Amino acid sequence: xxxxxxxxxxxxxxxxxxxxxxxxxxxxxxxxxxxxxxxxxxxxxxxxxxxxxxxxxxxxxxxxxxxxxxxxxxxxxxxxxxxxxxxxxxxxxxxxxxxxxxxxxxxxxxxxxxxxxxxxxxxxxxxxxxxxxxxxxxxxxxxxxxxxxxx
Numbered sequence: 001x002x003x004x005x006x007x008x009x010x011x012x013x014x015x016x017x018x019x020x021x022x023x024x025x026x027x028x029x030x031x032x033x034x035x036x037x038x039x040x041x042x043x044x045x046x047x048x049x050x051x052x053x054x055x056x057x058x059x060x061x062x063x064x065x066x067x068x069x070x071x072x073x074x075x076x077x078x079x080x081x082x083x084x085x086x087x088x089x090x091x092x093x094x095x096x097x098x099x100x101x102x103x104x105x106x107x108x109x110x111x112x113x114x115x116x117x118x119x120x121x122x123x124x125x126x127x128x129x130x131x132x133x134x135x136x137x138x139x140x141x142x143x144x145x146x147x148x149x150x151x
Contacts, residue, residue: 028093035083039123050112
């Protein structure tokens with residue numbers, strides 16, 4: 001009997017562009033969002049409300065337990081050791097049409113506390129490059145979110 005819940009093994013992992021550590025797009029998106037949370041080097045350990053709200057409410061996460069999803073991507077982060085490595089492991093599992101909305105949510109997560117740390121700026125640049133977001137669009141996104149966060 002075939003087990004539909006296990007990923008099919010890749011015949012040649014060297015040629016696979018997708019990370020064997022991230023099984024689906026929802027996990028990949030959660031991993032990228034968590035990378036943005038973990039990039040905040042002055043975090044006091046409190047929950048990032050934007051991350052939590054996104055994981056609970058966005059369409060891509062419907063049907064997933066937010067706590068379990070966060071546990072999965074946290075374990076992956078601990079295994080990989082850096083926000084950039086987590087983004088790299090997840091990026092290939094994210095469809096092209098999902099990347100721009102995810103990028104906007106990432107900016108919202110990064111700016112949730114009102115400060116952008118050097119590490120958060122590095123993850124912003126990394127995401128921009130990894131997702132192929134052009135400079136003008138990234139600047140416009142920042143401007144919109146800066147105004148939004150003034151409230």
